[in-house]
Every structure is written in C-alpha cells, then in structure tokens.
Amino acid sequence: MKPSPFAYHRPGTVDEALAVLAEVGGDGKVLAGGQSLLPILSMRLAAPAHLVDVNRLAELAYVRAGPGGVRVGALARHAAVERDEGAARVQPLLRQALRLVAHPTIRNRGTTVGSLAHADPSGEMTAVLAVLGGHVTLASAAGRRRVGAADFFLGPLESAVGPGELAVEAFFPAAAAGAGTAFLEVARRHGDYAVCGVAAVVEPADAAGDGSAGAVRARLGYVSTGPTPSVRELPGAAPVGPGADAASWADAAAQATAGLDPEGDIHATAAYRRHLARVLTARALAAAWSASAAGPGRRDAA
Amino acid sequence: MTSVEPTAHPAALSSAGSLAGSPADSPLVGSRVQRREDDRLLRGRGKYVADLVHGTLAAAFVRSPHASARVLDVDVTDAVDVEGLVAVYTYSDLVEADARDGTRVSQRLPLLVPHPDLSHGRTGYPLADGVVRHVGEPVAMVVATDRYVAEDVVDRVRVEYEPVPPVVGIEAARAGERQVHDDVPGNVAAHMVQATGDAPAAISAAPHVLELDLDVERSMSSPLEGRGVVARWDADDGSMRIWSATQTSTGVRAAVATKLALPLAKVECITPDVGGGFGVKIMHPWPEEVLVPWAARLLGHDVSWIEDRREHFISSAHERRQLQHVRVGFDDDGRILGLDVTLWHDNGAYTPYGIIVPIISSTQLLGPYKPGAYQVEFFSLYTNTVIVTPYRGAGRPQGVFAMERTIDAVAAELGLDRADVRAANLIQPDEFPYDQGLTFQDGRPLIYDSGDYPEMLRKIKALVGWDDFPAYREAARAEGRRVGIGLACYVEGTGVGPYEGAHVQVETSGRVNVSIGLTTQGQGHQTVFAQIAADTLGVRMEDVYVTSGDTRRFGYAVGTFASRAAVMSGNAVGLAATRVREKALRIAGDALEVDPGDLEIVDGVVRVVGAPATSIPLATVAVLSNPLRYAFDASAAAATQFAGGGSDDKPPIADDDEPGLEASDYYSPIRSTFASGMHAAIVETDPDTAEIRVLRYCVVHDCGTLVNPMIVEGQIHGGVAQGVGGALYEKVEYDENGQILNASFMDFLMPYATEVPRIETDHMETPSPLNPLGIKGAGEAGVIPGMAVFAAAVEDAEGIPIRRMPISPSELFALRESHAPSPP
C-alpha cells in the first residue's frame, strides 16, 4: 500500500500555489492535512499525476473569530479550530462537531477546510457548514470566488472546487443571539464515521429575540443520510415552547426527517439510518433548545 | 462414561508443591514478575521481520481480483520498463525451475493435517496454475529494489481472466449448483459424524424437545503485525536462512526444505519479534514463505516480503463462519438427555489446515456438561473465499455458542434460572477424569483431567451478582432502561501434543541459556520460561536467557497454538532444568566431597544445606563439567588435566554422560489437559438507538498452576477484547461476487479501548494431573465464550431470541422491528 509516483510541488506562497495549480489543472490534487488523501493514495484508489503540497502556506493557518462568524484558513488544523476559544464563543457548534471528528491524533493534522473540500457526506464538518449556511472561498490564478454551502457539495466526495482552484478559507456564520446548538451522532466505534449524525441550531423566533415567547426556529444538518449533507428547517410556528416535552420534539423530528433518504451499507440499513435520524433529531433539538435562550437555562449542549 | 486411571507422572514437584530448586518462601513461579522483554520493546528496539529488510529486494504479488476465474494470460510487457524491477515470476516459471533445479515449487502446497474424513482435501499452488479460487490468490510474484517500485510493477502486469460465477456463502456451497473445485461434488471437503450414546433416540423419548438454528459470521485473527518473510541464501555454503513472523519455525523450515529440495540441515528458520499471531500465523507454508526463499536463491540476493494490511485481509486466513442446527431433548429440570447437532463449516477455497476447526467445534461444544447422549455431524464446505484456519479459540467459540444458546433456550422454555439449568448438567468434581466418549483434535480420547465446575459457577455468580440481577433489571425497566445479563461456560482442551522440548545450558560464566522450540508472539516466553528455569535450577532470573522459535537453537518443535506453550514448553523447561540440576549436584558433590542429596542451589551457588560456607558456584560446576585440555580463561584452568580432581581409573567423560552442564528434555502428554472458565456480562441496550453498551464483564477461569499471574491476566484481557469484537463488531463481509467489502481497519471494526469494558477476574486453580507443573493453557480462554455471553445478555435485555452473532445496533433494530407486535 504505497502511493503511485507523482510529480511533487511544494509552493511557498499562495500565489505560487495558484500558479502551479493553474498549470496542472485537473491532473493535480492538493495535499493539506492529508488524512483523507493519503489513505486514498496508498490504496491506489487515486493516482494523480501531480501533488501540490500546501503545508508551507503558513499565511493560511489562521482561525479568526469575529462578530459575524469564524473564518478558518485552509491550513488551520481541526485541533486548532477546536481549541480556539473565540471560535467556540462565536459559534459553539464548531467545537461540538469537531470533538467528534475521528481521533485527536487525526485532528492534529487534518484541516477543516480540507475536510470540506473532500466533501464526504459522512464527515461532520460538511453538515456544519451546510446547516450554518456558511461558504468557502476558492482561489485560482484567475481570482477568487465564494461558494455558499448549498452549492458547494455536489455529490459524495465531489465539491465545487474546480481544476486549478484552491479552497483558501471557510466561513462559519456566528450563532444568532439566544441561539443554542448541538451535535449528536451515533458511530460504531469511538471516532468512527457517523452512522448518522445531526447538527441542530435552535433560535428564538419571537420579535424580542430572547425566547420569551417560546417559539423557536430550528435548522438541522445531517451526516451520512445522503450523497451530500441534508439540511432541514423547522418552521417558526413549530409547536415548541416553555413546556416543550419529548413528544413535541418527537413530532418535530418526524417532520424534519420525513424526506430523508439515506442509503444502507455494511454498517447500517437505510431503515436504521432513517430511524436514527429521527431519534437523534429529537435529542439534538432538545439539547440545542436547552442551550438556547428559549430553553430552561443556557448551558452547553452535549 | 468410562473412568480412566490418572497417569502417573514424574514427581519433579517437591513436597512443598513448588519447583525443585525454588526457595519455598519466594518462588518465581506463581509470581507477577515483570517481563524481561519489555525494556527492549519499550525503547523501540524490538526487531520484527519488517525491521530486517535492509539490503533486501522487495517482493510484491499480483493477486486475483476475482473470486473465481480461469487465468488465461499473464502479460508483463508493460512492467519490464519499470526502473528497479528485478524479476517477475508466474506459474510457468515455477514449472520450468522445477524441471531445471529439481525443486517442487510448482507443486501443490502441503495438506498439513490430513484426516480420514477429509475425503476431498484440496490445497493451492504458490502461484495460481491457471485457476484462481478467491480474491487475493497470488498469480504472479514481482521482485524489485523496494516495495514502492514492486507495487508499481504489480500495477502494470496485465492478467487476462475469464471470471466464473463464484460460490459464496454456506447456503450457496451446500446447494451445490456450482463447484469451487471441479472434482469436489457438493463442495463438501469433509463430512464427519461423532456420537456417544444414541442422541436421536434419547431426544425422541425426552419430555421436552427444542430446535434451534444458529449463525456465526466470519471473522479473522488480524494481528497488528501482518505476515512477513526475509530469506538469505548463502551460495558458498549452500544454505538458506529464513526469518518469518510465523508461529512455527520448525514447520516453515521443514516445508521450505522440501519445496526447495534442500537438506533440512541446510535450512534454518528464525522467528524475530512477532507482533501477535492469534492463530493466523500457524498456517504455513504460505505461498510467500515458499517463493521468497526460492527467489533469494535464484537471484543470489536477500529477498523480503512484508505484507500490507489489504493483503492480510484478502490473502491470509479467516475463521468462525458456521451455520448450526441443534435438536435437544431435556427433562423438567433442564437436564439434557440428548443433543443432536449439525454444523456447516465454511472452510474457504482450500483446506491446508484440514478440519481441525470444525473438529474442535464438535468436541468442545460439550463444555463442562454431560448430556445423556450426543451426536454431532459436520460438513466442511468450500467457498470461493479466503482459506479458513484457526483463529484464537479455533472452533471453540462456535461450539460454545451452540451449547450455551441451547441451554439458555432450555431454561427459557422451562421458566428456570439459566444458572440452575447449567448446574443440573455440570460434570461433578468427583467424576474426573471424565471421558466424553469422543476423539479430540489431537487424535486422542476427549477425557477431561480435572476441574471444579460447580465451584466455578458459584464464583461467577458471586462475582457478577447473578442472584441480585433480576431486581436490578426490574428497577432499570421502571426507569425506561433495558439491561440484561448473560452467562456462558466453556471447557478448553489445551496442551495438545505431540511434544515440545527445551534445552537448558549453564555456561562457565554462570549464564543460563534456555532454548525452546516453539515461538513467541507476545506471551512473555522470555520471562515465563526463565521463571521456571530459575526456580528449578536455583539461579537468579536475570542470569537466564530464553530463546524461542529458532531452529538453529532448537530443532524439534511443533509450534505455538492451542494454548499449549506454557503446558508443553513449560514442562519441557522444567524437565530439562531438572536434569541439569541433578548433574550439577552430582558434579558439585564430587568436587565438595559431599552427598548430592545434602546440596541446594541458591542464587547460582551450590551449597550444603545448613552449612552454606561449603559451596561452589554453579559457574564453576559448569567449568568442571567439561574436562579441558586448554584453559581459555582463568576460571577454565580448574578443568584442565593438571588441575587435580577426577579419578585416574575413570574416563574423563563417563559412558552415559556428555560434556557440559546442559540437557535437553521433552514433554509429550498422554493427551490434552482441560482448562475451563465461565464469563458473565451485563449489557444495556438503548431503547431508541439500539446501541449496545457493556456495563460489566466478569471472568472466572481455571488454567491450573499459574506461572505468572500477571501474564495470564493479560492473556485473558486480550481474549476478552477479541470476544467483545467478535460479538459486537467484527465481521468479514463478502458480497455475492466474492469481494470483501471491508478489507481495511476502517470497516473491519476491531475494538478500541472505548469499546472494551473493564474486566473483572477471579480465578481458580485445579492443577492438571497430567504434567509435573500442573499447568493448563490460558492463551485462548478470554475469547471463547464471548459470542455466547453477549447473545445471552442482549436477549435478556430485549426479550428477543438472539441466534446470530455478531450483532450490531442496526441488526438489533431490525430484530426489534421484526418482533414488534403488529399494529391493531
């Protein structure tokens, strides 16, 4: 299990990287974290003629949390994003999801932007970008463009990153005032890809925005339920309020997951995944609601 | 059942029950001695076969991507240009070589364990001879300057296959519409029946009868280190040296010598440090073990092959897969009056290891019980899948699954406590030796030597809190939680023959060399056998150095498998060390002019009991044991001809003696010795997600005398982890085309630390009367009842019969759905 030969490029600046990528186009793969790419190369499931190693692009190793959201540079390792206190404050869902990505050792090297570009629907961060409605900035010799989450994931392992392009930054919008988030998944073993996972964002839906009226909006993002991360929204008039109980979450979950059509594989049947999606949605909604201003008291969702 | 007289055994045990030389107050045997091997391994100074490849050419293999196909053509034209390529070989090259060199590499690989009922045993060739019968079967061998290049060459070899629909799965095999081997009708490699009493009649006459269909999925050993072999041909000397990560150095040596038409004396096999075996590395010779030495000689250059993980999945060996049908007749107390079992065993594409696994399933199924009558029939079936050879447990997990599920079903049917039904069926302590009336895997009668099963049952119930559990389960249910408890019992025949040997030598420096013939894959042999040798000889452990699995050091051995090393080599070391001790006392007695019976050896010094000032170091005794002409150092002077001592009217070496303070001895048992154990597990299942969590795992085991309790516990823990894996996570998944769907660690789910519970152990010791040290084996104990105990616990939590293992949350969900009451 050794990689096939390739031509290796190790640019020192982003401009150099873009120049190389322009030259090699579709014959090139970008190597950042490599935690998904290296196994593919070693198993010879892919044999790109060119590998463009961007690990020297220190200028892309940043996590910048601001009032609007969190900007994550291409070379920011999962572990760095996970540790960043500013990011966790601005958008708690990031840390909640990152804790579940593989194992700490993988997170020490894998990059968040890289996992988005890899576009694996079993990956936690794709669901996070999708549910938050974030975007990815793509750079090439021709300039930069921004692709929103809804247009970024095209299919399993297929993203909008085109030949000659480098994903340089991902943007995760900040949690709205009074919002609560949760990320729950079921995996076979600790650290495995999720059999099914749910990212939930619950926001107070009333005019005051403080949850006092009890109504909430919810957005749900799903892992391992389709070729791309699915996103569902629950209408503002969702029947949840100060007396929200298990039954109302279950109803909300049934509503939210009605159209989901996951596939079966050796680890789980489609029916089980559909079932898990409902169960986890109810639990994630309850947890996110508890963490929101509409909930009984703001506390970290599990 | 007939009663059998226990065999008289040599009384190498002193009256205190410890080994001859050991200080009664602190013998090493029985203590938790830290391991000698650790310092080296912890510093990264282990030398595994992959660490020995410096300077070698690297081999890689073109392997069949089809489960069943004719090989029409192998075209290497695109491969010859790869820089670094040294050679590519196909089957026709092997044929040519045999004609030219008198070798046998184009002949079938050996059928290692023949058996009269293996009527249609078949083995493969080192490289496919025009037919491939499983994905992964080797078709061509590439040798190159390094592994990266070798894999590049493999990619460019174009093989033209004519695929044929494969036979995958037991149902397809026994339906027999297609055959894996043209000359094996119905894909039946073997059909065997063993019986004691008339089970069908007993069942017909029984007050109650039940039938069960059971299903055990395929799994595999999967050690962290795969296979590997390095070969060096010395053309000047005409000798071949092989390093292999094998469980049998003597087996590989003999097989390679035969295949390469070399005298045995010109072939040596050395096992370096080996990263786990768990059975898969007892299989030999692998095609690679034949071809790498063959290529080394042909090329006049060292050659290595280090397996990668994908290769291990598709070309090593698997195990476990069986379908089972049980009919049981029983009385109102749950006593089993008749038990009639049929097993269908998937043996993969070839049967180099014969039918050992299903034989073990058939015989060890009985466990600690004495059914009134028992009949077991098995069919061992070919499929177009990887070969099946023993994996820790070697058929016992399957047999125990059948028996324990049956007993639980009997208890459920009668509304009786599952432990009570077991108690009603147990062999009693005063019934040993107990003859089950069957033939075991060693070809000898299945006679249990010792044990105390009722006491063991009492202990496991106490450890897990069996009697308190129903109340706990009810309380949990009231909280909406589902918890369940399972219990499973096993008996394990260990210490299988024919023999093992040991050589013990005291050097003139005082260093003690112990050589054992079998091999090591992490069991702490350098420590355990040093404990035995040190206690027997009366030396310090730090002066004892143990070598294992090196045919240069010890040439007669069988191998490490079937939980036999401690029993076999342990006793051999004890016997050999005893002979050395006796000789030392005799020589010391002469030197000190004292009766040998008045001497003891403590910390390497031979001295008079009660008068320790009269002494002679063992090192000096070693000097004296070898009468010399030339004093190679100052201490050696004592043995030279003018040093005095000795007698003028006797030859320096007596007729029945040899120079040196050393001896070899062998332990060859009359039959296996029987360890036993009982496990209990408490699980909680999530009512919504169907996830299964292990709350507690308890083990009571009996492996007779413990040489090193710390090491035995470690073996139990490791086995339990594999039991958890085999019950809840691990399954080799084949699709209908014979492709393995999960040939990686990403999808073949071996448990991490978070999946294995804390293991609570209690132990008992009923020493074996069959060997001087009273040892029974422990290597496989931990894994044997895993599937049974977890099936029982999940069933108890859910109220749904669990008849197939392993079980995943998805499968539990499906079972729940299928057992749910229909909507009104």
Next chain:
Amino acid sequence: MSTEQQVAVRLVVNGAEYAVEVPVRRLLSDALRHDLGLTGTHVGCEHGVCGACTVLLDGTPVRSCLLLAASVDGQALTTVEGLARPGGEPHPVQRAFKECHGLQCGFCTPGFLTTVAAYLEEHPDPSEEEARDAVAGNLCRCTGYQNIVASVLRAAQITREPGRGGRA
C-alpha cells in the same frame, strides 16, 4: 530509482539532525524506518486507523503513515527511540507500561507511548475514563487495553512524584 523525483529532506529526530534524499512519495513512516534506520515506529495499516505509526511532530501526535516525509521537511520529530532520558533512564510512560504489563507483543506499543507521553504533558492528572479516551485512537490486539489504561494512570502518577517529573 533516479528517474523518480527525489527531494532533500531535513529532519530533527529525537534531537539529532538528519539530511536524506528520498523519493517524493516516501511516507514519513518509511523514511523514519528505512532511510533513518529508526525502526521503533511500526506500520500496522497504512491508512491511519491503527495508530502504531504515531510519532510526535513538534510535540504533537500524528500518524506518520499519513504524512509524506517531504511535507515535514525542517520539522522536529520525536519517536519512541527518543522518549528515554539522555542518560538512558526510561520515560515515565515506559516505566509505567512495564510495571503495569501494558504491552505483550510490543508492536502497537510505540504508537501508544508517543501518544500518551504527549497527552500527559497537557493532562497530568487524568481520571480513568479520560485515560481510556486518551488511548481510544490506537488499536491493540493483545492486551484488551485494561493494562494500557492502568499504565496511563501509573505514568501520570510517576510524573507527579517529586523529583521524577516528566518531560521527554
């Protein structure tokens, strides 16, 4: 192999400087083992799951089988060979694994040792559950993990002993 693209790689491994020329596709695991001769780091799967190949990159655990040697040119690595003190005294983790019988065949052990050594730098007093989580990314087939978890706790204890303290 001269037509294959080579790259000059400088690595500081266990405090010693190495300069080698390797094919660009050379995995770090293979470079350490074969080009540098440091065979203590083992290869179990080559797809990042088993953890036997784990080394410390600037003090942080990474899978060396998922890195190209070229990618870490100029960086500092610690392998199992570098855990013991300069005088040869074992690292607390090494001592603990021996005392607690945390290894059997030793093949997975180097990956555990580096992982745990790094972990204890940041978490000097883990609970048993935390200790178990800390090693939950490394596979062991021999020990059943119980003694490995005990080893983590024992290593933490040794590190906290006055006068013993733990930097590699």
